[in-house]
Amino acid sequence: MDQKEATSSSVSTGLNPVEIRSVELFREGAKLLGLPKSMGEIYGLMYVSQSPMSLDDLVRRLGISKGSASQGITFLKQLGAVAESQQAGERKMHYQAAVEIKSLIAGFIKSEIRPHLDATQGQISHLRDEAANVEIEEDREFYEERIERLHRWTKRAKTVLPLIQTVMGG
Amino acid sequence: MDQKEATSSSVSTGLNPVEIRSVELFREGAKLLGLPKSMGEIYGLMYVSQSPMSLDDLVRRLGISKGSASQGITFLKQLGAVAESQQAGERKMHYQAAVEIKSLIAGFIKSEIRPHLDATQGQISHLRDEAANVEIEEDREFYEERIERLHRWTKRAKTVLPLIQTVMGG
């Protein structure tokens, strides 16, 4: 009983040391990307799992709720980070991590970054409209310069995205 | 009294429409980057301000506490997103937004991204050590392949960073 407890969450779920570290690593990675840690944990365990896992496997081994596991899987699926695989004979669905960085990045960009960038460009339009109404010429011109600059930022960002995909993926 | 309230936080602090929208835009941007919204608000207001602002200006115009303003400024300074400028005759310090995207990105990478990447590489080393201890050869080799792949990710990420700086900044 004086065996040191594994780190934080993995109290006694039978994860081996590699699994524990992978879960920790991706948990932190998830937070870095602004995602719930449970999603990182799910991906982290799958990442070092040789066989596809069922939702129930995740619940038991990570000690998370069915709800979390379900939401996590759903999100990771639409991100393209996990793939479904029907196991022969089994009724329940199984999932495995997509480990190609290329597709991970593509998915993240498409579903997390691009929409925000697009929304931002919309907001910048509104900002332009407001600036156009400013009476004082000096102010208006100052605003317009700043807004123009902002707009250039977003255009460049849109340029950079495919570049990142290429460099990281190739 | 039936004047529509400005959006959410800017209740009656006398922000003009351009300022309101800029604050909103950067507030959202901050959250996207995983930073407290108050920091986005501070930068957003400075971004469309022609003259340097004091801490007190921020407190009054954004309606945030002195503590938040102070912490926000401190953080933005070390990020390189705001610069100090001593106003002639004034005792209190004034600040203005650095608007060069180049320096913003450089600062963010240096103080937010690089450290995490470095930490990640350290964790991957530990992961390697754990994997080396795995008895079953098949498992060990599987782990080693996955870990190798992870390591390649981080190496590529480190390659991409300067590239982003170049493309966004130039």
Place this chain on the structure above:
DNA sequence: TCCGAAGTTCAAAAATAATTGAACGATTCA
């Protein structure tokens, strides 16, 4: 050296986000 303004710190409070778990619909099998 004393006063007051400027800015920082950090524990407590408030706001926000994530997780749980119970209820539900869907699907399979007998």
Place this chain on the structure above:
DNA sequence: TGAATCGTTCAATTATTTTTGAACTTCGGA
């Protein structure tokens, strides 16, 4: 059809993060 297994949903709970505000340090001037 009925029972059992899966997976989803979402309101309530819990955990985490952010903000506040009061106490504190620092510094310049009188």
